[in-house]
Amino acid sequence: MKISIVGGGNMGGAIARGLSTCDLFRPQDITVINRRASKTAEIQGFNPELQAVTGDYSSLATADIVVIAVKPWMVEALIKEHLTGKRPDRQIVISVAAGISLEQLQTWAGKDRALYCAIPNTAIEVKQSMTFITGLNATEDQNRLVLNIFGALGKAELVEERLLGPATTLCSCGIAFAFRYIRAAMEGGVELGLYPQKAQEGVLQTLRGAIALLESNGSHPEQEVDRVTTAGGITIKGLNEMEHAGFTSAVIRGLKASNNG
Ligand SMILES: NC(=O)C1=CN([C@@H]2O[C@H](COP(=O)(O)OP(=O)(O)OC[C@H]3O[C@@H](n4cnc5c(N)ncnc54)[C@H](O)[C@@H]3O)[C@@H](O)[C@H]2O)C=CC1
Ligand SMILES: O=C(O)[C@@H]1CCC=N1
Numbered sequence: 001m002k003i004s005i006v007g008g009g010n011m012g013g014a015i016a017r018g019l020s021t022c023d024l025f026r027p028q029d030i031t032v033i034n035r036r037a038s039k040t041a042e043i044q045g046f047n048p049e050l051q052a053v054t055g056d057y058s059s060l061a062t063a064d065i066v067v068i069a070v071k072p073w074m075v076e077a078l079i080k081e082h083l084t085g086k087r088p089d090r091q092i093v094i095s096v097a098a099g100i101s102l103e104q105l106q107t108w109a110g111k112d113r114a115l116y117c118a119i120p121n122t123a124i125e126v127k128q129s130m131t132f133i134t135g136l137n138a139t140e141d142q143n144r145l146v147l148n149i150f151g152a153l154g155k156a157e158l159v160e161e162r163l164l165g166p167a168t169t170l171c172s173c174g175i176a177f178a179f180r181y182i183r184a185a186m187e188g189g190v191e192l193g194l195y196p197q198k199a200q201e202g203v204l205q206t207l208r209g210a211i212a213l214l215e216s217n218g219s220h221p222e223q224e225v226d227r228v229t230t231a232g233g234i235t236i237k238g239l240n241e242m243e244h245a246g247f248t249s250a251v252i253r254g255l256k257a258s259n260n261g
Contacts (some may be wrong), residue, residue, distance in 0.1 A: 001025060004063035006078060008034035008043050008052060011096055012069030014125035018153045020047045021127065027051075031059040057082045065092045065149070072097040079108040092142055094118050098168055102136040102161055114138040116146055117161070119168045120153070121175040129154030132167040169259040177254060182207070 003025055005012045016032045019025055027049035034040050034054055043052040051059070060066055060082055070078055075097045083093065094116040095105055105115045115136045120129040131150040135143060135158065143158060150156035159167060182203050189199030213224055229236040 001065070002029045002031070002059070002063045003065040003067065004031045004033060004059040005067040005069055006033045006057075006060075006082070007069035007071075008032040008039040009069065010122060011120070011124075012067065013039065013043055013046075014122050015067060015069065015096070015120065015153070016043055016050055016052075017046050018124045018127050018129070019149075020050055022152045024149060024152055031063070033057055033059065061087060063091065065094065065145075068093065068095040068097060070097070072100050075100050076104070076108050079105070083109055090114065090142070092116065092138070092146065094146065096120060098172070099165075102134065106136060112137070114142045117164060118146070118150060118156075119164060119172050120150065121172045123175060124150075124153045127153050129156075130171040131156040132159050132164055132171065133157065134159055134161040134164050166259055169255050173258045174255075177251070 001024070003019070005016055008016065012032060012034070016030055019030050020027050027047055028051060031051040031053060032040070032043050033056060034043075034052065037054045040052040040054045043050055053059070066083065068075055068078060075095060079093075092114045093105065093109055096118055098119060100117065102115055102117055105117070106113075109115060116133055116138065117135075118131055118133040120131040123129050124131065129150070131154060133146060133150060133156060135146065138146070147156050147158060182200070185203045186196060186199040189202065190196055194202065210224070213219070214221065217224070225239070229239065
């Protein structure tokens with residue numbers, strides 16, 4: 001099975017790097033097509049067995065799966081220029097472009113194709129993405145295949161198209177929001193006297209612990225908060241101060257702004 005990824009930037013490159021560490025495709029069957037040679041060299045540097053090419057679209061004629069990972073406003077031109085005409089039967093086209101709908105893909109690519117919109121996050125590079133997928137004209141086998149691919153790169157779920165936008169905000173933009181929390185906590189730790197490296201290690205292990213508790217106990221976050229906050233103790237003082245500064249409200253407003261963006 002062959003896969004071609006058009007666009008070798010942050011997302012296309014991350015998908016290629018993640019895929020090259022899975023058993024689903026041989027590295028030589030993964031082609032990344034990029035417009036700029038610097039990105040091509042970067043990908044080849046990560047794994048010399050990957051096929052990384054600059055401006056050579058010939059692999060699209062034989063690829064079983066084509067992943068479109070260029071900026072959203074470039075998708076239409078790319079499809080019209082390079083994805084019309086001859087192709088293998090049952091070729092699957094997957095767009096990871098945020099905000100591009102199945103209807104748009106169908107208008108540009110034609111009615112007879114299996115089309116998917118999939119939204120991963122950058123942790124796909126380390127096989128820890130949360131990827132939401134919605135499809136059109138696809139068979140059950142194709143759904144299984146696409147879920148299998150993204151499932152090997154983290155968690156993957158098929159959703160109704162109406163949920164793709166909110167899911168993108170929560171989990172794809174969301175990884176950036178998580179990084180900002182980590183940075184904020186580190187900066188606070190440094191102000192309190194911890195060295196930055198120690199602060200980062202401490203924050204990361206604390207988050208791992210939080211995730212493990214929620215998953216192991218099947219609990220709601222507030223139940224776990226309750227177990228930490230001693231009456232009259234120091235945790236509730238910190239939490240209340242964060243809420244006075246608008247912590248929960250800031251997160252929700254940020255999510256809504258991204259979702260409306
Ligand atoms: N960065 C992220 O975390 C996420 C990005 N996405 C989507 O992924 C897509 C790509 O985003 P990024 O990777 O962040 O952008 P990027 O700018 O890092 O990468 C795009 C790459 O495509 C290349 N390119 C542009 N036109 C091309 C063409 N015609 N043929 C071959 N290569 C071409 C560019 O040279 C560039 O390397 C966007 O549509 C975005 O919405 C989706 C989820 C998360
Ligand atoms: O910021 C963006 O538009 C892209 C899509 C989701 C994550 N990054």
